[in-house]
Amino acid sequence: MSIPQFTLLTVAGVAAGLTGTVAGLASLFSYPALLATGLSPTAANVTNTVSLAVGNITVVPSSRRELTGQSSAVLKLGLVCVLGSAAGAALLLATPPGVFQRVVPFLVGGASVLILVRRPAQTAADTGGTKPTARTTRLTVTGMFAVALYSGYFAAASGVVMLALLLAATSDSLLRSNALKNVLVGVADLVAAAGFILFGTVSWLAALPLALGLLLGSWLGPPLARALPTGLLRTGIALAGIALAVKLGIEAY
Secondary structure (H helix, E strand, O other), X not given: OOHHHHHHHHHHHHHHHHHHHHHOXXXXXXXXXXXXXXXXXXXXXXXXXXHHHHHHHHHHHHOHHHHOOOHHHHHHHHHHHHHHHHHXXXXXXXXXXXXXXXXXXXXXXXXXXXXXXXXXHHHHHOOOOOOXXXXXXXXXXXXXXXXXXXXXXXXXXXXXXHHHHHHHHOOOOHHHHHHHHHHHHHHHHHHHHHHHHHHOOOOHHHHHHHHHHHHHHHHHHHHHHHHOOHHHHHHHHHHHHHHHHHHHHHHHO
């Protein structure tokens, strides 16, 4: 791997770590950077997931403040993510690439719009106060399994969809829901990465610089999210997700 490619992947990793923890859009930077180094779409997808799993290591210690009182939700929904992500990774390894290509733009676009919807109970929560954590209703569990399955298959923008689901299912603040989302996405990435390492083809030369950048970006992301006004953060996440949905739609159709 050349020095310019190593630099590109490291910088893309930092950007992916920041946007992933703040907005759930890590693959907006990491996946195209891997393609730019000459990897095939499937190899880039597999390598991207493995790198994201490593990069997510710094998310939990950097989000301790927002994760307080959410251990029950992490355990229950984390188990759902383990099962869903394993199914998604198996689906990727067993089927031709591109199965979700035409569905993803609508999924990401719809989730982004939902993030803009402010419920009355959430107005107070967005000030940063502590509210009840995720209600593991049957609908929430089903939705989380579906999102985790998609994340294990193709991780791009799965964080946006998961954040929208958590905001719709709980009365927690945006920051607390975002922190829970970061942990659950990390669990999903870790499970899928284990499957890809065992049964897929990972480009370790590309994964190394990308993971290094992700570690730094993921550590800096939560403090950055705290510093941004909640309304601005919510709008920024939604608009970035809509823009990505349009881009994915153009590529798919």
